[in-house]
Amino acid sequence: MAEQIVVGYDGSEYSDRALEWAVQEAAALSAELKVVVSVGRPVAVDPSLYGPFLQAIEEEAEKVAGRAVARAQEHGVRAVGVVERGDAAGVLVYASEPASALVVGKRGRHGVRGRVGSVSAAVAAHAKCPVIVLPDRWDPEARAGRRGAGPFAGRVVAGVDRLGGDNPAVVAGARYAGRHGLGLALVTVVPEAANVPTGSAELDRAVREQLTAPAHALVDQVAAAVRAERPGLDVETFVFSGVPADQLVRASRSAELVVVGSRGYGGFRGLLMGSVSQAVLNEGESPVMIVPARKKD
Structure with missing residues (x-):
């Protein structure tokens, strides 16, 4: 069975670094790249409003995942994008089960400079495969x-x-x-x-x-x-x-x-x-x- 590299992606500059590293790794190992985008947990709002709201979020997430997949394919990497509901850490830990490695940025969109993000820390602690965390200034x-x-x-x-x-x-x-x-x-x-x-x-x-x-x-x-x-x-x-x-x-x-x-x-x-x-x-x-x-x- 071919190896699979998973990358957590949200379109932020931090996840862009993780995507770049994951693409290089997948290319070096002739592995498949799985781009995982989380849309978070459902929130308690009026049901009449929630449907369109969730649909808009998921449509945007699909676009984010699609752009990441396209970037990987430009480098000759086999890639697939998935959008999952649920907190990002839980989604990535679940995705780590069959993976050879999981790549994340140090923080996501709401990270605080100088601190490890809650998602990357939780994933590193609980993932089922090796987790690679990219530093902020990785070049x-x-x-x-x-x-x-x-x-x-x-x-x-x-x-x-x-x-x-x-x-x-x-x-x-x-x-x-x-x-x-x-x-x-x-x-x-x-x-x-x-x-x-x-x-x-x-x-x-x-x-x-x-x-x-x-x-x-x-x-x-x-x-x-x-x-x-x-x-x-x-x-x-x-x-x-x-x-x-x-x-x-x-x-x-x-x-x-x-x-x-x-x-x-x-x-x-x-x-x-x-x-x-x-x-x-x-x-x-x-x-x-x-x-x-x-x-x-």
């Missing part, structure tokens, strides 16, 4: 112009936690990198310990190495497993100390894609539940892929 041409700059240029960055190679984010990141001819950067973060100098630079260094040794061992083990699974894939490992969200945001400045799981362990505990997810989705400069913690049944 593939500008990024291509500075490709080669930065430690993660030409790479997919995947966060590694205590799940190691069993983390769905690692699996998805490796698969994406392999299919798109990119390198893979496996990143883990060790929280900074309290600064208690011993008075000896050599002893301080030994203490730091002892604290980070388990993290190095974990990420190296994951890298070895990925290389065994995908022999041709260029894999690098990185162990940082500090705040996980800060390190992932820094990585996004040069990475092609940052991949994280919908639930984290260790340094990534609480992903999509607190500060880590909000920081990466709010401040990241690359597309962010959120991978469900559980595989589809």
Whole structure:
């Protein structure tokens, strides 16, 4: 069965970015593109007025979906548009069930600058397939112009936690990198310990190495497993100390894609539940892929 890429679209500039990314992805994978437009839930108004009102909304939504489909077809992508009643998040989560990936903009028409939209956050938390959230200022041409700059240029960055190679984010990141001819950067973060100098630079260094040794061992083990699974894939490992969200945001400045799981362990505990997810989705400069913690049944 052919793969399907789903994109949430409402005609806003944010969803235009998502549509562009989804079209490129569908073209690269020879996948079908499904453009989903939600008209929201019915409102309580006089029945004599509601029929024409709903009809007008749905007719406009059909036009929006049609324009998106036409844009995809101009790039040789097989595309279909659907208009659904219901809240946008619920509609997209339902559409994610058979999809290979779901693409959304950071916000929709009513988004507040500087915050992740309620739809993108809810979809990322509950979708059945990987969700790609496009940042506000995502500009593939500008990024291509500075490709080669930065430690993660030409790479997919995947966060590694205590799940190691069993983390769905690692699996998805490796698969994406392999299919798109990119390198893979496996990143883990060790929280900074309290600064208690011993008075000896050599002893301080030994203490730091002892604290980070388990993290190095974990990420190296994951890298070895990925290389065994995908022999041709260029894999690098990185162990940082500090705040996980800060390190992932820094990585996004040069990475092609940052991949994280919908639930984290260790340094990534609480992903999509607190500060880590909000920081990466709010401040990241690359597309962010959120991978469900559980595989589809």
